[in-house]
Every structure is written in C-alpha cells, then in structure tokens.
Amino acid sequence: MTDTQSTYELIIKPKYGFFNINWQELKEYKELLYFLALREIKIRYKQTVMGAGWAVLQPFFTMIVFTLIFGGLAQMPSDGIPYPIFSYSGLLLWIYFSNALTQSSNSLVNNAPLLSKVYLPRLFIPTAPCIAGIVDYMIAISILVLMMIYYVFIPNIAILLLPAVVFLTFLLACGLGYWLSSICVKYRDVKFVMPFFIQLLMFVSPVIYPADIVGGNLRWLLDLNPMTGFINAHRACLLGHMPIDWYGLGISTIITFVLFITGVLYLKNTEKYFADLV
C-alpha cells in the first residue's frame, strides 16, 4: 500500500452548521467548472444557422429598436452622446447580466440528473452559465468597437477599469443565481417569475435612459438596483464621455458582495436536500 492511498480520508455525516464551505474540495474540482462552462458555450448555438452570430444580433437589433422608439420617437436624452452608442453600451452589459441570471437560476433544475446521480460541488452548476456568458459579451463588444470608430470615441484611462466592472457584474449574476436557483429547486415558481422580474429590472436600470433624468422620489429605486452603478460605470469606462460615478459604483459593489456571500451560504445550506427534491 502506498502512502497516498492511506492519507486520504473523507467523513460523510449529516450536515449541520452554517459556514460549511469546503474550499479544498472546490479547488480539487476546479477543472470541472471549466468543463461545465465549456459545455454551456458549446451547446448554446448548436444547430443554429447564425451560430455565435446571435451573440451580436440580439443586442444589435434591440439597440436598433430602442434607437427608433426611445431615441427617435420619444426623444430620450442620452448624456449628450448619440443614442445608438448610448443604448448599445448599456445593453451589452445588461444582456450579459440578464442571460446569465436567467440561465443560472434555471441551472439546478435543468441539470437535475447531475444533482441526483453524481456528486460534484453544486455551487459550480449555477456559476457555469455566468462564465459562459462572458464569451457572448466579448463577441458582442466587437460591434461597440466598430460604433466607437464610426462615432469617433477615444477611450481614456478609465477603460482599464472595464474588466473590474464586468467581474462585479459576474459576481452579481452569480450571487442572485445562487439564491434563485436554490429556491427554484423547491419552488418552481421562480421559473415564472424570472422573465418578468428581469424585464421590470431593466426599466429601473439606466439602459434606455440616463440615470440623471430620474430625480426626486423615485431615485432610490434606481440606486437600490445594483445594475445601475455597473451600467453607468461600464458606459463611462468604455466611452469616457463622463467621469465614473464612484458613489453609485460603491453602493452597487456593496450590494453585490452581500448578495454573493449570502447566495453562496444559502446554496450551501440548502444543497443537502437538492437530490431529494429536484
């Protein structure tokens, strides 16, 4: 018998306690997270004619519709920049967030066989779609680059912050995804709530309109939405048309961390009954 065989020991017992996250195990399985994300990416556009083109077409056509309706008909202000680039720079991050969150919250139920037939850190299942969405985001950003060339936008130093903003959005999608996917295992209502929750959330995010035009009594609603700070910062980083709103970004970051940490804990504490319920 070699030593490696006898050093390994695992104890299976009922799970009690609140902070029972096994970091060692997450590290051991990290390759699986990569494979889960890779699978999401590979299957997303299988058997479609447009393939990964959909990653571009979805925000692009939404931008055109928004430009016609809100920019043209409603004469929506847009921070003094052309409406198409204003809405596209917001949509880019919004579509990443909404797709990642939708897929993440359905992920545990959709992967029921993974829950009931094999063991793997369940935390990875709702995380994978949030990682996979980044690829779509990167494809879609190419259109923004073309638009920036067309409208002559030269980004300033703030663009270095872009990865951080995208990462914070990723954490937010994960955090909410952990909450909603765990709840969805027990209460399938989540599936029906999600589409309109996300639609409503978009109207309290500065995607269509600049945050500044909302004042007075309703402003708190916008500030409470963590996507507000990220979309504003995302736009400011890319286009450099206005300074970054650190206060708004700070509030969003705090809310994100709270949601992420509580989300991880909630999932870890409910996962023991996933296999029995799903």
Add this chain to the structure above:
Amino acid sequence: MTAGDSNKEPIIQVKNISKQYNIGMDRTYKTFAESFTNLLKSPIKSLKSIGYQHDTFWALKDINFNVNRGEVVGIIGRNGAGKSTLLKILSRITSPTEGEIHLKGRVGSLLEVGTGFHPELTGRENIYFNGAILGMKKKEIDNKFDEIVKFSGVEKFLDTPVKRYSSGMQVRLAFSVAANLDPEILIVDEVLAVGDAAFQKKCLGKMGEVAESGRTVLFVSHNMGAIRKLCSRTILLKDGNVIKNSETDETINYYLKSSEEVTDSIIKLPRENSNPLGSGLYLKILNSCQEPQTIFKIGENWYIDFSFRIFKEISHVIAGVGIITIDSIPIASYHSKPQDLSPGIYHVKFHFNIPLTANALQFVVGLTTYEKNFYYHQNIGFIEISDISINEQPFRTRGTGLLLTEQIATIEKLSECNNFF
C-alpha cells in the same frame, strides 16, 4: 488482529447510518402559494415545521458494516430495500440523516452511466465532460482517451453528436468512460442491465479486472449470477436494515430461501408511466387449475399470465416472457402473435410445459413491435421447482432440463452369471 492484517483495515466504515425521507406526492415540491396559505392558516405550526416534516419514513435505519481494502462486496435486496439510498449516501449525492461514514479512498460511482451526456455534444466532447463529472482530471482523461474509445467501439463516430448514436452506442460509450475511472472505491449499480449480451460480458470482464487489480468494489445488482461471479461477500438489505452480511453463497441462499421473499406468485411489474407506448402491469404464475402457485413439481404444467397496458394505438405488438435461471441463463422464451392494439389493458397467457430440473427460475418480460422494444425488465419474480416429479418420483439429476418419458426406465437383469468378465 495480527500485524499481517494491517492491510486489511476497513476502507469503508459505515456507522449507524440512517436516512429519513419525507413522503407524500405534494411534498416533492412546493409552491409559494401553498406555503403561504399554510402560514396564514396556522402560523406557529408552519413556522415550526420549516425544515421538519411529519410524513416521514426511514429508507435506511441504523446501517453498520465495514468493507476492507480490495474486497468486492455485493449488495442485494428487493426494490425499495434501501440499496440505492445507501449508494447515494456513499457517493455523497444525498446526505444521511444520522450516522457517519469513513472513507479512506477516492470514490467513483457508476450510479447511472451517461449522466451529464449532452445529446448535442460529440462523442469526444462527452468523454471529456463525463470524465470530469465523474471526478477525473483532464490529464487523466487525456491518458486514458484511447483506451476509453477502444473499449466503447465507437471510434468511427467520435466527432458525431451523440444524439445521432444508437442507444446501445451511447450506453457503451458512457460505460467505457466510467469503467476507465481509477478510483480506489468503485460503486456500481445495475449497469449490467444495459447493452447487448456481448457488451454485458465485456462489462463483467472489466469489473472482474477491476476487482482483481485490488480495488474495492461495491456492487448492487439483481443479477445473482453476476454477484456470485464477482463478489466474495454480500450484504442483504431489507426495509432499510442489514439482514445478512456474510459470504456470497450464504447470503444469496438466505435471500432465495427466506419465504417472504419468494412466495409472490402475482408479481407487480415495474410501472413505466412515462413510457409513451405501454407498460407491464402484472405477471401471474398459475397452476393448471389457474390458481396462483410458486413451487412446482418437475414436469408440472403451469401458466404465465402477463398483463400490460397500452397507452396509444400501436401496430404489431408482441408480448414476450422469457424464463431464466437465477444466474440469468436464458432457458426459454414465449412470444405472442403480433397484433394491432388500441389503448387498453391486455393480458396474454403462456402455457409452460417444459420439464425443468433447475430449482430456481426468474422471468424476463418485454413488449415490442417490429422496430422497437418499448418495455423490458429482467430478473422478475421467483419460482421454485422442487426435486419431485409429477410421478412423485424424486430425481437425482444435475442440469437444467430433463425430458420426461412415459415410463421410468427400470433396471433389467442380463444374466445369472457372476463371472461375466
């Protein structure tokens, strides 16, 4: 324990493991509305009941056993005895309600082959993904890739999406990935029920190889032949308790003899309500007076009544019942005439008149059309043939079959001479 036994330290120690499940259809998942109305109706009671249910049953109750390094242990028991629950706890899919398990090695489980197979991905992609799910590192999969592909026999279709594979090919590929896992403890549940006979043989061979290589295997099966071939020790579970834990032959004999296990002559078949075409209902074993019976004499005529339900209009339905020995060796099979059936409940009766001397029989039931086998279950029921023939003559023969002749041969005297040679 002597010094030489130090290698024999238990690799799996199961201590007082119990698992409680909540039962009741509406408990499988809840809606907000239900919880909310409960909360309004009786606020204190429902707050108390959060995380605590009243309709419960124990799938496992106080299970204790050890498995030594390198042992191959079988687990048998009727459906619902708790075998699958035990394996699920061992592979960490669900956690126990009480008790502890100490594992001194990496566990790989083959609870259901092909978990995580995605129909849109190619064979190659699925090998990697499935391997990762089963706990393999990418490097390990790289090393084993050729072996996996060779074992599965799907070389030509590696870059085809698995949804274009036949179901047999999918199973073969999935099993190959799992079989090439290298865990110290391998947990196997009924994988041998899949695939054709040749592949089953290959799988059994692979399992034997794994067992011989000194790895620890826990093997759950209804196939007593496979259990006998592979396992040195077998544990019998019943109603969530360990009934017997001893050498395989002893446990199997105990299982077969324990009268309660075998006297069912009306066997409820596994219902497949999700099956779109049809499902078996009952298999009744009847004597020549059409009364249920489970122990027959050699040469006695009996009947197998197979009832089933058809869910939608199908043409050319053939109902079949096969008779196998307890070691899954096929003896005979009966088939109905192909018929066009409309939805409804049907039955077909087969007349059994082969004088068998095998002392234990089981059945295989199936429903099929020309194209497709849509219902199939093996190792159903249990029939005993006593060692007394219908002529009340005891037989002292070996083998599974004996043709009855009208007369029992008598010994004739050839000559009076006592110095014949």
